[in-house]
Amino acid sequence: MTRLMTKDAALGLAGTCAALAIWELSARSGVIDPRVFPSPSIAIRETAERLDAATVLEHVGWSLLRVLSGFLLGAAAGAFVGIAAGWYRLFGLVARPLIELLRPIPPLAWIPLAIIWFGLGEPSKFFIIFLAAFFPVVTAAYHGISNIDPILLRAARTFGLTGMPLLLRVAVPAASPDLATGVRIGWGLSFGVLVAAELIAADRGLGYLIINERNTGGSVGVIVVGILLIGFMNLVTDAAIGSAIQRWIGRWQGS
Template identity: 45%
Template sequence: MNSLAQPAKWEKVLWPLLAGAVFLAGWHFSVKYSGSKIFPSPVDVQKGVAELLRKGVLWGYIVDSLRRVGVGFSLAALLGIPAGLILGWYPAAGQVVNPVIQMLRPISPIAWIPLSIVWFGVGDAAAIYLIFLGAFFPIVVASMNGVRNVPSMFRRAGRNFGLKPAQLLAKVVFPAALPQIIMGLRIALGIAWLVVVAAEMIAVDSGLGYLVIDARNSGKRYDLVVAAMLLIGLIGLMLDIAFRRLEKLKSVRWGFRLEA
């Protein structure tokens, strides 16, 4: 719902460009007039990105971060979706296990850092474990709620056509819960991307999070800090866009509110 009439087509290009330009100009001039020697201007950041690309460490760092998120997130989905389906399907199991999940869930995955270092040492496994923790609970909870919210009518219709429980789960309950599961996966991926940066700042020595902290610690290269932040933002945005594509698939579209 908007108060104004439909904007013209050219406005769709003009306004974002204008806002972007205003933002960059504001940033540039505030750095210039504050006389900051440390905080980078947009031009510095752009040079920083170029420098990172030239040095060639950047690709390695991006791949490291993506690998950690990929492995941790996939493990969380692989274990979390079946676990959530089972907990939603058997109310008794859900009733017993749910309080434990609710207690573990609000423990910030970052608070697990010391334990995960003790268990897995400084390295990939520790970071992956943290990402797994961050993604696992949202996925379990979304899958569980997805199953619980399947309208009883769908289950009845499935039973009416003579489906056995396993078939009912595969052909009715899972597809009916899928939109909510996908939404949970998307939220979990966002959290995973947030956690990987923290984990890399503390527990390992590669990846985009490490780049941020390293650029600061070794010589206060804030141009590289901001460059790395931008990359984190862009890659996170691309991951999110990829997931939104998934939500547009026709067999799950029905479950999402139509967007304006």
């Protein structure tokens, strides 16, 4: 499985490089107007002229910190609520309608309430990213727990497993593929709302960099580099998470 994930990551990287090469050639040949949509090389050059490497890394670090913080909180809460809703019928009857009511609401719609509840600091940004991660994970966890083969549970009970040991040692590992899917989706969506989250009075981060360049009439190249950096961060981290999940699921299924 690890070799498969490595191969998939390599194919993804190769596809990304090919797309960038096509983009570069299209801009250089005049198919794309470089003034509106500069090629990667022009965008990188413009960014290097306006920003030093330390500043760019600072923006990357702040964005990654926000994504990681909001995602970990959202994924942990989503896994807990989803597993509880799927395992305990009464709790599921109460929680599921509320989750389905709130799930279709875009995280961006929560920005005014986030500012009212948490102010203009980091917690409001974490909250927007939290929502992006929470709903895919809670839905996947609920689906995984609710669709466990009853024969597997009956077999475990014949060995004396009941209650919490049955949940943790049998049900959660059996639901881990669904849970892993939710985690991957939630991680990608966390990056998807990053720019919106950094609209909330941020002075650092890639979202801030992109919006600030637009508002001040700055370089289109810097905007393009900011967008590419968000995509590259997601690509690399998603491949790492996928590899870790494959080892995690393989260990549980093997045991």
